[in-house]
Amino acid sequence: MFKSIALGLVVLIVGLLGFAATRPDSFSVQRQITIKAPAEKIYPLVNDFHQWTAWSPWEKLDSTMTRTHSGAPAGKGAVYGWKGNKDVGSGRMEITDSTAPSQVQIKLDFFDPFEAQNRTTFSFQPQADGSTQVVWVMQGPMNYVSKLMSVFVSMDKMIGKDFETGLANMKAAAEK
Incomplete structure (x- = not known):
């Protein structure tokens, strides 16, 4: 009986590890929202890391989080670092490209x-009615451990809700 259970467990684990190996080598998470404001009003909220406190979904998770700003004050070359509790961790963002008022690209x-290295892009697309469609995309590689984790929970499920919260916060800040 023990041999049958052990063999079944080994087959299950090998199958799980094999399935994880077939998962994609990269991920992409995307969310969008329409904001009743021109792109020129929304773009600075992303292009200037000092303004992220007004809308970032992670800013409220740790009131004692330490933040550093370096490089350019805004736009290409601006750098934002953070170190916080287990909910926010630590990391660094750098704006690698910025085209006013249509797009901001960030190395995360x-x-x-x-540890992870990802790319984030914010696009601002003016609409005929004067509003702006904001698209937030994060892309990155999936190593084997990430692939194994993705069998149980996808990157979309892990951070998609945070993107939705952030975009809703951005909408509230821009529509004031």
Whole structure:
């Protein structure tokens, strides 16, 4: 009986590990929202890391989080670092490209609770009625451990809700 259970468990584990190996090598999470404001009003909320406190979904998770700003004051070359509790971890963002008022590209490095390097893009698309469609995309590689984790929970489920909260906060800040 023990041999049958052990063999079944080994087959299950090998199958799980094999399935994880077939998962995609990268991920992409995307959310969007329409904001009743021109792109020129919304764009600075993203292009200037000092303004992220008004809308970022992670800012309220740790009131004692330490933040650093370096490089350019805003736009390409602006750098934002953070170190906080287990909910926010630590990391660094750098704006790598910025085209006013249509797009901001960010290199995102996580250090803790896990290491990861991702790319984030915010696009601002003016609409005919004067509103702006804001699209937030994060993309990154999936190493084997990430692939194994994705069998149980996807990156979309892990951070998609945070993106939705952040975009709702951005909408509230821009529509004031």
